[in-house]
Amino acid sequence: MNRPNYLNEIKSRILSAKSDSVFVATDFTDITDKKTASVGLSRLETDGMIRRVLRGVYDKPEYNEFLKEYVAPIPNNVAHALARNYGWTIVPCGDTALNLLGLSTQVPAVWSYVSDGTYKEYTYDNTTIQFKRTTNKEVSKLSYKTALTIQALKALGKDKIDDAVLDSLRKLLTVDEKQTMMSEAKTATSWIYEYKRVSIKMCHSLDTSRCRKCSIEAKHTYKLN
Secondary structure (H helix, E strand, O other): OOOOOOOHHHHHHHHHHOOOOEEEEHOOOOOOOHHHHHHHHHHHHHHOOEEEEEEEEEOOEEEEOOEEEEEOHHHHHHHHHHHHOOOOOOEEEEHHHHHHOOOOOOOOOOOOEEOOOOEEEEEOOOEEEEEEEHHHHHHHOOOHHHHHHHHHHHOOOHHHOHHHHHHHHHHHOOOHHHHEEEEEEEOOOOHHHHHHHHHHHHHHHOOOOOOHHHHHHHHEEEEEO
């Protein structure tokens, strides 16, 4: 009986992934155990197929034809790979959340994330990724887009949530995402009322015919203002 060729399976998966993808050993535990996957990734890095970013973290580098060089790993991809490796749920926060939602063009000095794991900080090249522990309900009990939007609004502060911000979010979020926020906002702690009002306004102004529940609830909410 032939032994499975784990390295070829790992290599095949990496080849089929898009450039700028980031990998950790746990991404391949459906193929083999974590230790064997780690050895395989290290070998592929030696062969020049992937690039080492941090210990145990590798990327499939993207080549820029204009610059004639490989571009740096995308911090957000690296952060999510680290989270997968440790089994954490993470959500961008602060300037990172604003940047990823297109509410700010400023590149974060530190890529920050709230996490249900422990506090950790990683640095590679000139990039720093920081994970900050928070309560479970801020990350684990919300959909990713709801949690990301809440973190962005927190970073802005209540006084800076204007029509321009709402318009940007309105264009970015789908109807289903807005409706999900309507339900999930009820469990948000410090932003229960304000965030619910904002999410209703985003959903209600998009298309009341497709979101009757939001239309009705919006009328009640606006009476409180």
